[in-house]
Amino acid sequence: MVVAVAEESRGADHARPWIEQAKSSYWQLVDTEHRLEDLYNLVNVPQAVWIDEDGRIVRPPETAGSTDHFRRMDLKTKTMSAEDQAERLAAREAYLDAVRAWVTTGKHALPASSARMNLPKVTPAIAEARTRFRLGVWLRVNGRAAEGDLQMAEASRLHPESWSLWRQAADLDEVGKASGPEFWKRVQALGDRPYYPAPKL
Amino acid sequence: MATILTPTDQFDVATRDGLWMSASDAERVTGWTLKPEGMCRAEACVPMPASAVKRTEVDVEAFWTKLGGPVVASEARDVWALGASPDERNATLEGLQAPDFTLPDIDGTSRTLSQLRGKKVFLATWASW
Numbered sequence: 001m002v003v004a005v006a007e008e009s010r011g012a013d014h015a016r017p018w019i020e021q022a023k024s025s026y027w028q029l030v031d032t033e034h035r036l037e038d039l040y041n042l043v044n045v046p047q048a049v050w051i052d053e054d055g056r057i058v059r060p061p062e063t064a065g066s067t068d069h070f071r072r073m074d075l076k077t078k079t080m081s082a083e084d085q086a087e088r089l090a091a092r093e094a095y096l097d098a099v100r101a102w103v104t105t106g107k108h109a110l111p112a113s114s115a116r117m118n119l120p121k122v123t124p125a126i127a128e129a130r131t132r133f134r135l136g137v138w139l140r141v142n143g144r145a146a147e148g149d150l151q152m153a154e155a156s157r158l159h160p161e162s163w164s165l166w167r168q169a170a171d172l173d174e175v176g177k178a179s180g181p182e183f184w185k186r187v188q189a190l191g192d193r194p195y196y197p198a199p200k201l
Numbered sequence: 202m203a204t205i206l207t208p209t210d211q212f213d214v215a216t217r218d219g220l221w222m223s224a225s226d227a228e229r230v231t232g233w234t235l236k237p238e239g240m241c242r243a244e245a246c247v248p249m250p251a252s253a254v255k256r257t258e259v260d261v262e263a264f265w266t267k268l269g270g271p272v273v274a275s276e277a278r279d280v281w282a283l284g285a286s287p288d289e290r291n292a293t294l295e296g297l298q299a300p301d302f303t304l305p306d307i308d309g310t311s312r313t314l315s316q317l318r319g320k321k322v323f324l325a326t327w328a329s330w
Contacts, residue, residue: 001320003312005304007328012307015329019307027312029304036326038208039300041290048325051299055318060294064325103321112297119294122287128271131284134206135273138280147275164328171330178330 002026007034007045009137009168033137037164038130041120044163044196050102050109058102058109060119062199065095071187071195091198098201108201118200129159133169140172149173163195205230205261206282220262220272220281227259231283240264299324 004026006015012030019028036042040049040061048064051057069084080088101107110118132155139148152169159165166186167178177183187195203216207230214226224235233240239248240259253263261283265272269286293300299322303313314322 001317001322003322003324005326007326016307029306029312031304045326045328051322053319055299057297057299099323115297116295122290124287127284127287131271131273131282135282138206167330
């Protein structure tokens with residue numbers, strides 16, 4: 001069973017066009033407060049967690065099929081080279097194949113010790129960042145945007161590794177800002193570090 | 202009166218001097234009950250310093266901080282958020298039992314992860330932004 005969760009502080013109606021277009025038979029849920037990111041310590045989209053029949057995590061949060069090829073795209077034309085597009089597609093297919101293999105044979109499920117070892121740790125700064133983000137969303141929803149933005153900015157300062165916190169705040173400020181010039185500046189500042197760490201399959 | 206946000210809920214509570222409130226409101230907000238031995242939930246009790254309890258009132262900011270959870274407030278201190286402590290989050294994740302949650306779909310129908318027990322679940326996030 002697929003459970004797809006939209007991290008969408010603008011609310012269900014903002015996610016609706018994508019969800020309706022997907023025409024999925026699985027659950028499509030809307031998470032305005034990024035609760036899932038708090039519970040599972042997520043930092044970006046798309047990320048996935050694999051959960052077995054007993055409700056146990058068998059693969060901790062990891063990038064779900066996306067790659068860093070977008071970082072090499074031509075920013076003027078917003079296009080990727082044919083080679084990068086092909087590699088990107090192949091990586092996505094490989095990931096989906098792995099998901100299918102897990103469903104049918106159990107392959108790629110990690111033993112408990114490795115699943116545990118690969119969990120990202122929640123630090124006091126991350127916990128405070130998520131709390132400030134929650135307050136920021138509430139303030140925005142209740143007509144106190146400037147105050148909410150201050151809380152969200154502090155959240156991003158406390159947890160700079162979270163792309164979701166920063167990009168959601170940017171999107172609430174203005175649709176499109178989450179992938180605007182400031183986003184690209186942040187991506188470039190990563191240097192050799194990945195934006196989408198590849199899953200270790 | 203203050204609005205208090207917890208990781209999953211929202212409460213409007215009569216407060217004074219920050220997050221001082223009646224023990225019954227403290228229980229409603231935190232799930233912990235004031236007893237002679239401290240704030241208690243199931244078998245666990247957290248001893249409270251004398252400065253954080255006055256007769257039937259509790260300083261929830263002091264209590265939550267003692268639990269290790271973040272406490273943040275709006276500038277006017279009329280809206281507060283109590284976050285989960287990092288130790289609690291880490292312990293839950295390290296137990297590897299997938300944290301349960303309930304979220305709505307676009308039509309407002311609530312769905313709970315644990316309803317899917319018995320099936321493999323590929324839990325994935327996405328965003329429009």
